[in-house]
Amino acid sequence: MDAVVDQGISNSEIELILGNSKRNFSGITSTMLQVMSYQKDMIPLRVMGKNNLTEPSLAISFWQVVKMCQHPLKNGKLRIFHARRVDEMIQGVLLKYLFRAKIKLVFSSAAQRKRAKFTCWLTSRMDAVIAMCNASASYLENPPNTIIYHGVNTNTYASSVDxxxxxxxxxxxxxxxxxxxxxxxxxxxxxxxxxxxxxxxxxxxxxxxxxxxxxxxxxxxxxxxxxxxxxxxxxxxxxxxxxxxxxxxxxxxxxxxxxxxxxxxxxxxxxxxxxxxxxxxxxxxxxxxxxxxxxxxxxxxxxxxxxxxxxxxxxxxxxxxxxxxxxxxxxxxxxxxxxxxxxxxxxxxxxxxxxxxxxxxxxx
CATH class of the missing domain: 3.40.50.2000 (Glycogen Phosphorylase B;)
Structure with missing residues (x-):
């Protein structure tokens, strides 16, 4: 599997690892899968966890990520780990600070509530934070690096003629x-x-x-x-x-x-x-x-x-x-x-x- 992960992407300008920690299907899972369906054609990516994946070949385990990310890409650039949940931020922090993975951590924040101190600490360890809208941005301790609104698949969700x-x-x-x-x-x-x-x-x-x-x-x-x-x-x-x-x-x-x-x-x-x-x-x-x-x-x-x-x-x-x-x-x-x-x-x-x-x- 490790050879498959590295094949064909060593000279890429970027490689993405997506968090996928929840077994039960949720709105966050839906978002990740919908975005991934387009993103996989724009950027080499793997998904850490096989939960709900329609393309199991993209799945990679936590320990495979640990091994793969001991070194940066051959062009010297770091891989990016994208978390959308608190437990995925925990995984990212463990990868980077305990196992010394050569990665950058990104968190997409949608919640509109005051965060627990531990969540705030995890967020502070991210290399970049993305807010989903202005309202979610207002609940962050520090301004996000950017705001990117969610989208839906307009081909899947389409109106009936009648x-x-x-x-x-x-x-x-x-x-x-x-x-x-x-x-x-x-x-x-x-x-x-x-x-x-x-x-x-x-x-x-x-x-x-x-x-x-x-x-x-x-x-x-x-x-x-x-x-x-x-x-x-x-x-x-x-x-x-x-x-x-x-x-x-x-x-x-x-x-x-x-x-x-x-x-x-x-x-x-x-x-x-x-x-x-x-x-x-x-x-x-x-x-x-x-x-x-x-x-x-x-x-x-x-x-x-x-x-x-x-x-x-x-x-x-x-x-x-x-x-x-x-x-x-x-x-x-x-x-x-x-x-x-x-x-x-x-x-x-x-x-x-x-x-x-x-x-x-x-x-x-």
């Missing part, structure tokens, strides 16, 4: 449930922090006035959140809307783009987010968006153009803006088109890969 037809053909609800003409949804893990209760309560109060819409909650339910979910189910049943406000459960990751492409409105109401790719995926799929002031969403969404941004945990604001959207199908369509154009121009994953690769090349 939203209503796509929604009708979507195999998401049971035959006894009412699909309506259009679908609206909130996607992600079902828990209070994600604002699912705000979405459900707003739908309970509004959908009786808008019979063309069916609402779905797409996402897994952890055991500790079953009570919270059951309380929401009970409220829906009491309102007589069990056929129109539906918990669809966790879906296969490969089916998510098809779901997005069929939706007219996607709602994202988290109390906090790192970046929040859901909104970009929805916009790229031609859906209008209604989001809370979390993550990068206030920086991405143009108020009244692509959708609306509302204060965190503000049920009245959610209901007001959702009613405004559901009452005007033309507005929904225009916002979806505007959002798609905005993503194509500013938030594609290919753009992210190019900006990231260009920045990394400045470090060696």
């Amino acid at each position: 939203k209503q037809k796509a929604w009708q053909s979507l195999d998401l609800l049971s035959p006894v449930q009412e699909k309506g003409k259009r679908g609206i949804a909130i996607l992600g893990r079902v828990r209070k922090q994600k604002g699912v209760h705000l979405f459900v309560q707003s739908c309970i109060e509004l959908l009786k006035d808008y019979p063309d819409y069916t609402a779905v909650i797409v996402g897994g339910i952890a055991t500790k959140h079953e009570k919270f979910t059951q309380e929401l189910r009970d409220k829906i049943t009491q309102a007589g809307l069990s056929q129109r406000i539906v918990f669809a459960g966790e879906q296969d990751f490969a089916d998510i783009p098809k779901i997005f492409s069929s939706l007219s409105l996607v709602v994202a109401l988290s109390e906090n987010e790192g970046f929040g790719l859901t909104v970009l995926e929805a916009m790229s799929s031609g859906a209008a968006v209604l989001a809370s002031e979390a993550g990068a969403w206030p920086e991405v969404i143009r108020q009244g153009v692509d959708g609306y941004v509302v204060p965190v945990n503000d049920l009245a604001a959610v209901k007001e803006k959702m009613a405004l959207l559901l009452s005007d199908e033309d507005k929904l369509t225009k916002m979806g088109l505007a959002g798609r154009q905005r993503v194509e121009e500013h938030y594609s994953v290919e753009r992210e890969a190019k900006e990231l690769t260009h920045f990394l090349k400045t470090l060696v």
Whole structure:
């Protein structure tokens, strides 16, 4: 394996090692894989860990990295280790300072919260820090070296030509449930922090006035959140809307783009987010968006153009803006088109890969 790693890259101006420490699939994993799909054609790279890799040949172990990085590249330049998680920063620090690996450490920071002292110390050991948006940059102890916004694959996340037809053909609800003409949804893990209760309560109060819409909650339910979910189910049943406000459960990751492409409105109401790719995926799929002031969403969404941004945990604001959207199908369509154009121009994953690769090349 070591010979394979070195073959054909000894004269490269740069070589990249990507952290990949988490076994379970997550938003960070999705980001890494999407960017990597373009970045691997721009720069020689390997991935430290085989978790969720669609190209296992790129995988390399921690100990293989230790051995490979005892010396710089033949052109004298250092390899770059890119961490996106705290435990990957730990791995990078061990590689560089314990095993004396000849590498430069880069950390991409998306979190929007005050960091623990240990995390701050790890960050201070990085050779460069990248923030995902202005909001995440503001939580760093020191200004980042650069800001590079996340992107999404605009080929994977694309709008259906006919939203209503796509929604009708979507195999998401049971035959006894009412699909309506259009679908609206909130996607992600079902828990209070994600604002699912705000979405459900707003739908309970509004959908009786808008019979063309069916609402779905797409996402897994952890055991500790079953009570919270059951309380929401009970409220829906009491309102007589069990056929129109539906918990669809966790879906296969490969089916998510098809779901997005069929939706007219996607709602994202988290109390906090790192970046929040859901909104970009929805916009790229031609859906209008209604989001809370979390993550990068206030920086991405143009108020009244692509959708609306509302204060965190503000049920009245959610209901007001959702009613405004559901009452005007033309507005929904225009916002979806505007959002798609905005993503194509500013938030594609290919753009992210190019900006990231260009920045990394400045470090060696």
